[in-house]
Amino acid sequence: MREAFGLSDRDITLLPQDASSRSYGRVTHPEFGACLVLSDNPEASHFRNYLSIGPHLRAMGLSAPRIHATDTARGFALIEDFGLATYARELASGADEGALYDLATDVLIHLHGADSATKIDIPPYDMDLLLSEAARFTDWCVPAIGIDLSDAEKAEHQALWRATLSEVADRRDVLVMRDFHIDNLLLLPERNGPARCGLLDFQDGLIGAAAYDLVSLTQDARRDVPREIEARVLERYLAARPETDRADLMADFWRLGAQRHAKVAGLFHRLDRQAGKPGYLRHVPRVLGQLERALTEGGLSDLAAFYDRVAPSWRDHAAKA
Known part of the structure; x- marks a missing residue:
């Protein structure tokens, strides 16, 4: 050093x-x-x-x-060093929740509207990666609730996800930061505009769909984000980007939301088993509840039916809204 x-x-x-x-x-x-x-x-x-x-x-x-x-x-x-004013600390101290989420949304509006954003040599968020992440659910989460899947069932799971993500996997619209949530954001009050939001975690960034970071922000694995904040973020984003098709964005939002929640539920169990970090398990009921909601809101009935058939008890582990 x-x-x-x-x-x-x-x-x-x-x-x-x-x-x-x-x-x-x-x-x-x-x-x-x-x-x-x-x-x-x-x-x-x-x-x-x-x-x-x-x-x-x-x-x-x-x-x-x-x-x-x-x-x-x-x-x-x-x-x-951006200091200590993380979003998490600011919210715990009584800061205006809506204003903080407005600022974070403005970061995405600015980033997604920048012509140069995707002009960087990083990989796409493609089908292979999306499928490997979704497989964490069957590799780690399902076994943790006492169910072992056959190779044929795992292959069926991958085929269902391939069909679900067939359109969104081809998106090359924006730079996706991938972990855009309050634990990775800081308030920098001396700066102006979107620069007032400090960004900490972007090293896993890829080129992909605009909806992904909106999911990360509004369906936080570690925090219950009020539904009205979720709606506020989405409306603010759509109002600022009128060229965005609402139906397409929301279809991507729920598909990528389901994929992210399946991934994260598996990741948290893997962290417990492989890395000796059981603290993440306390978030699993929230994440499974988010997965359940995304499957419903996104009309992803084939995936929901698969989970209900091969792991009938999975919903029992989900937090209820």
Whole structure:
């Protein structure tokens, strides 16, 4: 660390780690002042993506952390520290929930309206990835509730998802940040416009459908977002982007919502079993409730019928709205 940034480990205050392999430490640098040290696997694609997507977002007028220095060989980056005013802390302190979600929506409106947003060398959010993520549900969540599926049932599951996602998997409309929710957003009141929202987590970004980050924001795996806030976000987005077809957006919203919730339910069980992080299991009932709602609202009756047939008890584990 000293060779890279002139710091020693004792200079750094480590921050709690999230579900990823990344870690952060807070430090005061003699040249740059308040900074975070990002540590990640130097061979991981998401580390390289962070170093390219961050400046790309900044060039569009959004607030991704400035990168002061890097040691790519060892997976370190010295980045701007946005402080402590996370959306989660602001909401816990009584901040105006609607105003915070309006600001987050304005980030997506700005990003999705930028001609240069998709002009970056990152992969598409394609069918193969969407299907592999959906498979986490049958690989991890279904076994956790005491049901083992046959290979034929898993293949049927994949075929159903392939049919469900056949249109949305071809979308190449926007830069999708993928984890656009309150735990990854900060309020920067000294800035203006959409730049007042600080962005922390975008290294898994891909090129895909506009609806995905709207799902991430309004159907949060870790927080019960009121339905009126969800409606407010969607109406604000559609009003600002009149060229967007409402029916198409909402079809994508529910299909990608179902896919994301299936993925996340499986991920949280995997984190428990593989990484020894059982704390995420407390969110599973919420996520299963979100999956149940997305299947219903999206008219995804074939998938719902499949889950009811092969895992009849799955709805018993879902939180009820």
